[in-house]
Amino acid sequence: DTGVSQDPRHKITKRGQNVTFRCDPISEHNRLYWYRQTLGQGPEFLTYFQNEAQLEKSRLLSDRFSAERPKGSFSTLEIQRTEQGDSAMYLCASSPRPGALNTEAFFGQGTRLTVV
Amino acid sequence: DAKTTQPPSMDCAEGRAANLPCNHSTISGNEYVYWYRQIHSQGPQYIIHGLKNNETNEMASLIITEDRKSSTLILPHATLRDTAVYYCIVSPLTNAGKSTFGDGTTLTVKP
Numbered sequence: 001d002t003g004v005s006q007d008p009r010h011k012i013t014k015r016g017q018n019v020t021f022r023c024d025p026i027s028e029h030n031r032l033y034w035y036r037q038t039l040g041q042g043p044e045f046l047t048y049f050q051n052e053a054q055l056e057k058s059r060l061l062s063d064r065f066s067a068e069r070p071k072g073s074f075s076t077l078e079i080q081r082t083e084q085g086d087s088a089m090y091l092c093a094s095s096p097r098p099g100a101l102n103t104e105a106f107f108g109q110g111t112r113l114t115v116v
Numbered sequence: 117d118a119k120t121t122q123p124p125s126m127d128c129a130e131g132r133a134a135n136l137p138c139n140h141s142t143i144s145g146n147e148y149v150y151w152y153r154q155i156h157s158q159g160p161q162y163i164i165h166g167l168k169n170n171e172t173n174e175m176a177s178l179i180i181t182e183d184r185k186s187s188t189l190i191l192p193h194a195t196l197r198d199t200a201v202y203y204c205i206v207s208p209l210t211n212a213g214k215s216t217f218g219d220g221t222t223l224t225v226k227p
Binding site: 041093094095103106108110 | 150152161211
């Protein structure tokens with residue numbers, strides 16, 4: 001399977017703990033996106049990378065959140081001092097470089113975070 | 117706020133065409149219309165996109181009005197597996213992955 005892979009699929013953590021999620025994009029895609037989705041709502045954009053550069057961050061990405069893509073391949077999203085309001089599905093997507101024939105984003109299956 | 121408006125829910129009989137409308141009256145000249153769908157507990161899946169011409173692929177057809185202020189996604193022969201939330205978004209081709217999703221339309225295909 002050469003799709004977008006996310007790990008873990010599910011994470012239950014206690015409030016105040018730190019969590020880290022991983023996303024492996026489609027190998028030839030140089031853009032990578034993180035979204036958050038709460039129950040009954042559409043995905044909300046958090047941040048995106050072009051290669052290893054983080055080009056944009058949403059206001060939703062508080063200072064407890066940090067994302068990295070150190071070698072322009074996989075990415076990690078870390079949440080420090082988790083709060084119950086962080087409970088959500090965290091989605092990763094990747095897309096080809098601008099100008100490529102196909103420009104749509106491919107999403108992973110997501111990581112469902114539950115903070116108790 | 118989302119740049120598109122969609123009805124919250126629709127029903128369709130299995131085997132019939134499902135026509136999902138979307139309003140995007142503030143679309144810019146360089147923005148494309150993209151459709152994704154999300155089946156329960158999975159990530160969104162790309163369906164189709166277009167600029168101003170009608171488009172068709174193996175999954176669906178996309179009809180965009182001449183003024184580009186609205187569009188319709190057509191699933192020609194809906195099956196039970198097409199039950200999902202369908203999202204219409206507008207985005208420039210140069211950054212199609214950075215999108216503002218609304219709450220979409222929940223399509224329920226009934227036997």
